[in-house]
Amino acid sequence: MMKISNKRCNKKFFYKDDRFLIKITKAKIVPNIYLKDFYSEELGAYTTFIGTIRDTTEDNKKIIKLYYEANISMAISEVLKILKKYENNFNKAIVVHRIGEIKPKEIAIFIALSNKHRDNIFVTLGNILEEIKETVPIWKKEYFEGGSEWKGT
């Protein structure tokens, strides 16, 4: 059975093993901090995705902030399932998702994959992101001028 750390360490919740780092955090996401330890002498290909908050809603209202909430331990185990599903397509993976209040331009999600060669990693990263959006129990509420709304269909 996988072990998920529920230790509250600077309001971070994480899973870490030799290949995967998964973190749900209230702190601002700084990709370089994660990438610094991600590079390896045996691997030659890295790809990342950075998802930030836009300043307008789909129907053009000005966004003040977003509020993200998660079922944290379940979110971590669901991300782990997704990474394991695609694990033959990459070597190492990082998935960091922010929760709490986030303002436009700030990072909500950061994903990085590494591999010996570039082969499948672009497509794989896209698939991982789509599955995270579909199944991982994280929710966002948009606060825009004149109101607020939970997203999700």
Add this chain to the structure above:
Amino acid sequence: MLTNKKIKKEKKRSKKISVKIIFFAKSKEITGKKYLNLKLPQNSKINDLINKLKELYPNLNDLNFSIAINNEYIYNYDIALRDKDIVSIIPPVSGG
């Protein structure tokens, strides 16, 4: 008159399980609660719990939600809950 055996049987029948329900996102707003501890008759199914919740909080009828038991998604609501199960109410997700 009830025999001892019958009393025991009666006790067993009325034995209850307790489950903890955790509400997230919109379901938390609808119920006004983060958690709810419920005692249910033994052999209650997930469907029974959902009906009970919709009875307690009629506005849940307007929310399309999934269920996780002990942090695993459940797709068959015809299975019995067990004592001390933790039930998460999962509205449509919107991470990323």
